[in-house]
Amino acid sequence: MFHFCDIQISPDTKVADLVLENPYLALMLEHFGIAFPLKEKTVVKLCTENGINVDLFISLASLFSGTSKEFTNNLVFEDIPVILQYLKNDHQYFTDEKYPQILALIREMKSSSNQEEIVLVEKFFNEYFAEVVEHLKYENEIVFPYVTRLYKALHEKNAAYADNGYSVEEYREHHDNIEEKLSDLKNLLIKYLPAKDDQSSRRRLLTHLFELESDLTIHSKIEDHVLVPLVAQMEKHVKGKSQ
């Protein structure tokens, strides 16, 4: 869920202050592998400790805070492993945490009213999630290994780079619109599905759906505006050399 705050994040900003202002940043820290307690550590201190480019951290934190307009150009190829790990952690969060939470709440709604609509909602959500999983699987099995191979070709001497004809352009095209179903689900729950003693589970379900949506939005922004441009640059280097 976007939480708008006006803190302009600088390297000297205390990270704890950012999280106090916007608790959703806790998720970002988790994906970066940064653990609580944060004490009085500044952005630059925390990034140095965890091997994260300060510009990358500030870009993502601004994205979470809704203050970001443009991405920094100060990212370098060396940021690739951190970005990949971040995205992988996010994948795991979807499948291991968010999905079971949402499904449990839909089932809770189903148990308080075994209406046909709720049964269909469960089916609908499962279809939606199957699409998400397919997308994640594609990234885990095709995109990320490809990016890793490129990265190694650039950084390790004598690393053989086998060009299998794949390019980041293909990945860009593969990005399909999986947000529609999520938006439908929210509309149905908020506007149309008749209530049957399910107010509390419905409210909690909505909170989770909004969180999921916001995280997915940030996830695809990172892919489109951080990963894809960096990979395109790496391709130029590697493939330009080999030709």
Add this chain to the structure above:
Amino acid sequence: MLKEKANKPLIIAIAEPSEILREGLRSMLIKSQLRYEAFYFNELEEIAEYHLRKKFSLAIISPLLIINRVRLFSDIKERCPGVTWIAIQSIYFDSQISGLFHDTILLYDNSENIVNKLKKLHEKAESALSYEPTSVLSDRETEVLQHLASGLSNKEIADILNISVNTVITHRKNITQKTGIKTVSGLTIFAISQGLIKP
């Protein structure tokens, strides 16, 4: 478009400390042929608590319970929106008390009058429900949606309704714009929840 008249039971909360009055009211209700569910309480607060789970549309209570507790009663009324409050008037109460109720049942009313009063309240509660518009869709859009939800393609819908595929697409755009729902499976759930198609 109006929802089919939902024959929902009248959900009644009753708080009357006098056993004679309570049992009298109870047997009147049983004989009344009203569709109702009645819940009996000793205290007003219990009604407000139970209302969280069971939405009462009617509460019949003894005004004796609110003497010197007018503020509590106002508070409870606020916590139970949509409830019609009826006093069982066994003795004379000043207007400050009786004015807090929507209606009264007099001790000497005959059962026919009382039941008629309840029936009218029931109808009022039901019509409040049935006037809730179920959908903003036009008749044509509803038809398109029904076919869409049963799995037909744009072309098939166009053939059945004798309109062009482009017109079907326009109707679909309007349906999505009005409902905020984009996918066919989402629209199917919408159609079922509004009673436009059978599951």
